[in-house]
Amino acid sequence: MMLDKQPLEAAIETDRFVLRPLRKSDKGLIEMNSADLRVARNTRTIPHPLPPGAIDAFVDRALDDERTEDMWAIDGTHVGGCEVMGLIGLEEMDRGQSQISFWVAPPHWNNGIASAAVAALLEANPQGADTVFAEVFQDNPASARVLTNCGFEYLGDAETFSVARGANMATWTYLKKLNDHKDAGKKQKQA
Numbered sequence: 001m002m003l004d005k006q007p008l009e010a011a012i013e014t015d016r017f018v019l020r021p022l023r024k025s026d027k028g029l030i031e032m033n034s035a036d037l038r039v040a041r042n043t044r045t046i047p048h049p050l051p052p053g054a055i056d057a058f059v060d061r062a063l064d065d066e067r068t069e070d071m072w073a074i075d076g077t078h079v080g081g082c083e084v085m086g087l088i089g090l091e092e093m094d095r096g097q098s099q100i101s102f103w104v105a106p107p108h109w110n111n112g113i114a115s116a117a118v119a120a121l122l123e124a125n126p127q128g129a130d131t132v133f134a135e136v137f138q139d140n141p142a143s144a145r146v147l148t149n150c151g152f153e154y155l156g157d158a159e160t161f162s163v164a165r166g167a168n169m170a171t172w173t174y175l176k177k178l179n180d181h182k183d184a185g186k187k188q189k190q191a
Helices: 024-034 054-063 113-124 141-149 177-189
Strands: 017-023 069-076 086-092 097-104 131-137 153-162 167-177
Touching: 017 113, 024 054, 069 113, 086 113, 097 113, 113 141, 131 141, 131 153, 141 167
Parallel strands: 097 131
Antiparallel strands: 017 069, 069 086, 086 097, 131 167, 153 167
């Protein structure tokens, strides 16, 4: 099924950072942060070590009109912070559903950045989703806490492949219903 892709939404501002669409100039910081094994091992798709050109290809896909996932940088420069503290993405699925994914660079761990980014993206609901899904590896309870802090409900256990680990890993799957925010997100897309 081919979903109609809209241009990336405008930036989402918070007191601590701005969620903004990626730009080509982000490649260096994304590469530096995602090359860290602590980041890569907690994602499904980041290889470790990073092969040459992997981040170039990733950013190019994120900027492509035919992309399958909308991606934002967590940018703290407006408050004197780092330009790319992490990334957060939404993959649009069918039937009004999206899947959220995120990572935060280790220097920004344990200070609420991930929870604030997830909450801001859910509040904005740029894809107009009725339901948002998420999954985290079972050996990553910090990311599970981010989801539960943002109102996600546990659905069950599953398994997915981790490129960095080269193995299938046990996951926890979560769901959040956004019915109250559905109309706001769709109105933003139409504007």
